Amino acid sequence: MSSRIQSYDRTPFWGQKIIRELKYLQFILNNKDQSVNVSKDCFRELLKAIILVLHGQDKIADRVESISSKFKIAEKDCVLLVASLEKLFRLAIKFSSKKQEVIKDDLIAILKIPQDFVSDLINVLYGAKLNIENVSNNFPKNIYLLSINWRLDVSLSTSSLNRTLDPFILVQMNLSNGESLSFEISLDVFHKLRFSVALALKEMDEILNKSFFKLNE
DSSP: OOSBOOSOSSOOTTOSBOOHHHHHHHHHHTTOOTTOOOOHHHHHHHHHHHHHHHTTOSOHHHHHHHHHHHHTOOHHHHHHHHHHHHHHHHHHHHTTTSOHHHHHHIIIIISOOOHHHHHHHHHHHTSTTSOHHHHHHTSOOOOOEEEEEEEEEEOSSOSOGGGTTOEEEEEEEEETTSOEEEEEEEHHHHHHHHHHHHHHHHHHHHHHTSGGGOOOO
């Protein structure tokens, strides 16, 4: 199967490209590797391990070793399975507000994961054992801009005669991590910045208006 989605009327919950973790699950769960036989019981034990991982518990190493020994799967393969399933769950949790059928259909129709495995996975994703709200709060978050303030200022006296009475913009940005950044820029640079931002917003709007990016739920 190509890593790009072909002939599908909407974008699956993981995006346009099938990442390597999902391709690994697709390969293993369809018995393409005879040395790694994942039975239904084994898969359910892996899901129990995933719950521990997503809740940040530190007993995962013992659980992986137990699965490896019980189901005769190399420990390195168990680690790969857990890591791949963790990635799948983290992607699915971001879209867990969608109907279960949407995620289920993506897994079966595109990844071709057997339905028995998908049913168990959906039961865990939407079940009581997995606290999605707490798990989501544990996800790493990018720092973002909370607020920005600026004012026009004039230097009445500086060590450089060239800058006396030269107007500039003083900018202060407050970030989500509590950090505050301040800097000053000349009027010329400020106008270039305004133009660049306006151009970027215009190009983003043009891209989003293309039919390729309009998704059907």
